[in-house]
Amino acid sequence: MGTDRRCRAWAIRLVFSIKEHSIYTFQATRTCIRNIVDHSYMEHLDAIAKRLSAEADSADAEVDELLAKLTTTHAHTRRLRKQIAHATLNADKIMYNEMEQIDAEELPADNSGPSAVSIDQAVATSLVASLLALDFNVEDLLRTLQGFSYSLAS
Numbered sequence: 001m002g003t004d005r006r007c008r009a010w011a012i013r014l015v016f017s018i019k020e021h022s023i024y025t026f027q028a029t030r031t032c033i034r035n036i037v038d039h040s041y042m043e044h045l046d047a048i049a050k051r052l053s054a055e056a057d058s059a060d061a062e063v064d065e066l067l068a069k070l071t072t073t074h075a076h077t078r079r080l081r082k083q084i085a086h087a088t089l090n091a092d093k094i095m096y097n098e099m100e101q102i103d104a105e106e107l108p109a110d111n112s113g114p115s116a117v118s119i120d121q122a123v124a125t126s127l128v129a130s131l132l133a134l135d136f137n138v139e140d141l142l143r144t145l146q147g148f149s150y151s152l153a154s
Helices: 002-104 116-133 138-153
Strands: none
Touching: none
């Protein structure tokens, strides 16, 4: 009977040992699986973070490019405004000079002097020459003077 008890005690110890080992193995397996899942999840999060960072860098570059274009456009607009102001000033001076010349000339009673059309053409020619001297782009010049040319023709 003593042997049975010893065998039984050894059997119980063996069962507890197997049970402890299986619990340990189960916990280790669960920890390994959790680490693998966490690692792949972290890799996934890292990939998302890298993609978002790249998109943010791209957006920053686009904003910088648009800001540079806006600055260039603003400078170009400011330059065109100055040119238009100078051209308007020159046109006013030319028209004032032409009007003084007309006032200084005495027109004959029979209207045989210069006609109003030739005076308007001379003013327009002088105006265009002064604007071209300011290095205007022809298309910009035409757009700028479109309304003014109609008033000269009428």
